[in-house]
Amino acid sequence: MRNYLFILFGLFCLIAVAQKGEEKHLLLPVGSSLQKASLATYELDSIAIYSKTDSIITNGIKKEAFPGAQILVAKEGNIIFHNAYGFHTYDSIQPVALDDVYDLASVTKILGPLPAIMKLVEEGKLNLDVPFSTYWKPWKRKKDKATITLREILAHQAGLEPYIVFLSKTLKNNGRFKKRFIRRTPNKRFSNKAFDGIYVKNRFHRKMYRMINRSDVSSEKKYKYSGLSFLIFPELITQLTGTPYAEYMQENFYKPLGMKTFGFLPSTKNFSNNIVPTELDTIYRHTLTQGWVHDENASLLGGISGNAGLFGTAQDLAIIMQMYVQGGLFNGKRYLQENTVKEFTRVQYPENDNRRGLGFDKPYLDNDQFTLANAYPAPQVSASSFGHSGFTGTFVWADPEHQLVYIFLSNRVYPTRENRNIYDLNIRPAIQQVFYKAFDNVLQHTP
Template identity: 70%
Template sequence: MKTFRNKILLTITLHFVWALHPQQNDSLPYAHPSEVGLDSVYIHSQADSIITNGIKEGAFPGAQVLAAKNGRIIFHKAYGFHTYDSAQAVSPNDVYDLASVTKITAPLPALMKLVDEGKLNLDVPFSTYWKPWQKRKDKRDLTLREILAHQAGLQPYIVFLNKVRKKNGQLKKRFVRQQPNKRFQKQAYEGLFVKNRLGRKVQRMIDRSKVSEEKKYRYSGLPFLIFPKLIEQLTGEGYETYLEKHFYGPMGTKTLCFNPKQKKLPNAIVPTEIDTLFRHTLTQGWVHDENAALLGGVSGNAGLFGSAHDLAKLMLMYQNYGALNGQRYLSEKTVKEFTRVQYAENENRRGLGFDKPLLGNDTLALKDAYPAPAASPESFGHSGFTGTFVWADPEEQLVFVFLSNRVYPTRERRQLYDLNIRTALHQVFYKAKIEGK
């Protein structure tokens, strides 16, 4: 670690996208910050300072920052290394475990499309579509609007790993095997195969989970574990197939995928945690989140991997309220509905699936704000446990992507939060405006 810190200023990897990415057919256009009225020197000096300090303080071994203004990428730099041994420098094309950013980049676009098509209604009981909830008194009247806005009172989280581990930490053979067979085909990691029917057990546990009678903002990732199955039921297509067919394929987002180790992407995959609970090794190329891993790496709460460039495409589509490069993916009406605050009267800042700025965020100091205090009330995005963050601001025409592996080597590292790195970086791109432009 000490050797790594001593080498930072000399070996930090700084990549300018317009130099590294000759215009590809499926790439976004690039511009110098000055072309869109931003101060390039200010941006580079501030971003470099914030990230370099974050690396020195052990917030992450490396990171990426991407910003797009007026539909053009004006900043994309890769800093540091994959791990603290300085063996592999971060590259702009590297792929990251997106953690909870998955929620708005995988199940959510599918749900929005189903709303567009009239196959889902936000304000009828969700049990209309998810039949097991018709038998649950505390769930049968909950609406999809309440669920997506985290206003339904659902339990925040269930640690399903506890169901497949013995008290001594060993895995139960009736749930996890080291070799695949007909009943164990879902792969959670190299040499770990999960029982095919475990997904049904997970769904039953969610169906039976308790619901709070007090209806207030309470973040819950549980429904995102069942959304993939719901999407398959309503479309008649596999969850991954549906996303590839309607979104990732047409957009040219070649790195957005689940289980990238199996997809054999040419891009390097940045590792996450040295796992001491489940896999007992460095987790790389397989989802970090244990619940998603037990579902074979394909879920709605976590599991998606991707590059900063491909994430920017998807966020630009949202920023344009459903359109990208002349093609419409979602209706403007639906995207605007999903990205507005739903229950402000209950002090709930959330949109439908999307995170929103804190209520009154523009009045807060940088240390208290989320995201940047200068972000408009119309802006939206999501963060991820592994150290990821994406945000789109239609009013300011600004997309911001931050990727890191802050959980390396352990999830106990909280310097990313303590130093308020993502908020400070985000604010840089708002403060960089050149007067008179």
């Protein structure tokens, strides 16, 4: 009986200690799923954080950097800040909600083809250091591309052209569609829906591939951002896995991770979530773009691509970015090997003044030496951190050293892509820096 009482007393003490610890600092075991916690959990000054963040966002909306935005910050797997601001458009009718779905633009690159490529490297189906032409056969016949490696391509060190405007091949001089490429109604040869009333020829992707295959390559090996290879990665992934790219990503990553709204072509799904609009397109769609990918190249591929096309909520993004922070582990399941994540997220060619990882963006080299105005992203992110930005106004960043995930979602291209105030005002790094400074203040005042 005495032993039994002793055990009960011990359990009572453990519970009391755990509850007391929760009030001060909630820590989740590595591999656990995302939880919610307050700023006070980490002894952060919530009044200062909300005040500074609100000020930056309010100024952004006032200067029309975007009509609305959303911020999510997670620390050690705990969502400590998730707030929405403004409206979908400047008419102030539809307020931004925490479960809104956004067009992620180029963030697709690190959350679409890249995890698949990482997995295929682990499985020995891809090698980073053999010629990419080993897998993409047309490049074998191209003298300037035959020896380029996948490592060089992913680090933007291959000298590939930055971008090709494939849309120009589909338009006449008067701006109307060439019927051999695009039709207003679908049929067997035109079943790739790019938008309401826009159907792309099923074989148009082959024309795109041919143009990429024939594109120029710079003889100088230095950092030069290019999204061209990300247009062909989905086809390569399909060939190597025997499963269509979008289906492969759902089966191997998004669905098991619990990413409920994440994927391509949200307008074809029955989500109750609102989809934030992007641009009032005056060239291609001639109306407001909403629920269909903004990027024209991805659109001409039927909305499923590797350079753009993914849509999702901040919560979904937090899940997969947390998986990266935890070295490929999430909620007890391993999706990628830790060494693979480390290899892809390290700087590949620092000797060439190239900050990039493999697919992932990285901070400027010696970023901590710069002021906020000149740094990328925030000056206090660690050298091991990584992420990517999107043309539509999205931004995701993960910092394993600080166990931080930062997500900024907006539709800065509304009503036009010519609006660059989000960059001129340095909004995304400024908010990111607010949180790093807040954690610094806690450390400075800790005995």
